[in-house]
Amino acid sequence: AQRVTQPEKLLSVFKGAPVELKCNYSYSGSPELFWYVQYSRQRLQLLLRHISRESIKGFTADLNKGETSFHLKKPFAQEEDSAMYYCALSGQNSGYALNFGKGTSLLVTP
């Protein structure tokens, strides 16, 4: 069975502090991992996908197959990063539909 776990429901950090949003997954085969973000009153949108290996808005995420993790990191959090973050998994087993974690609400305070 495929599953995405985001252990933190809420994460609060100060502006300028490093932030790490955790994501662990279980999947038989080669999954594709994504981070989606939802800012207040906006639609859900893609932030990162692991195969792109790029940095978006200062965020990076590395797929660690040994630890089955895809943690989202940013060295210096900004207030505008406050949002709901969802880790999601996709793969051939599920017809490439997205399987979302429950989400982590990130609050960056001044």
Place this chain on the structure above:
Amino acid sequence: DAMVIQNPRYQVTQFGKPVTLSCSQTLNHNVMYWYQQKSSQAPKLLFHYYDKDFNNEADTPDNFQSRRPNTSFCFLDIRSPGLGDAAMYLCATSLYPGQGAYEQYFGPGTRLTVT
């Protein structure tokens, strides 16, 4: 701008009264998805279309149906809404996955209230 549009944004219906939610897209994407998101929960896939090929998730209740008359439009029909069906309903689109998954583009959602 190319986008995914959902109407209405807010829908109130009575217990047991059929309701239809609509989604349209200008992206010309092959695949359209319907997700249900209850408060403080992850979006949960109900079903999706690869072009006109309908794919139902195993645990989607029979109460939920969908229609896709053409590439641009997709409808979610709830035949007899119960109180437990109150949720945000998200429509999304993507290219046909092929050898891998593509980015999904989400609409703003329709918040359904059942009274």
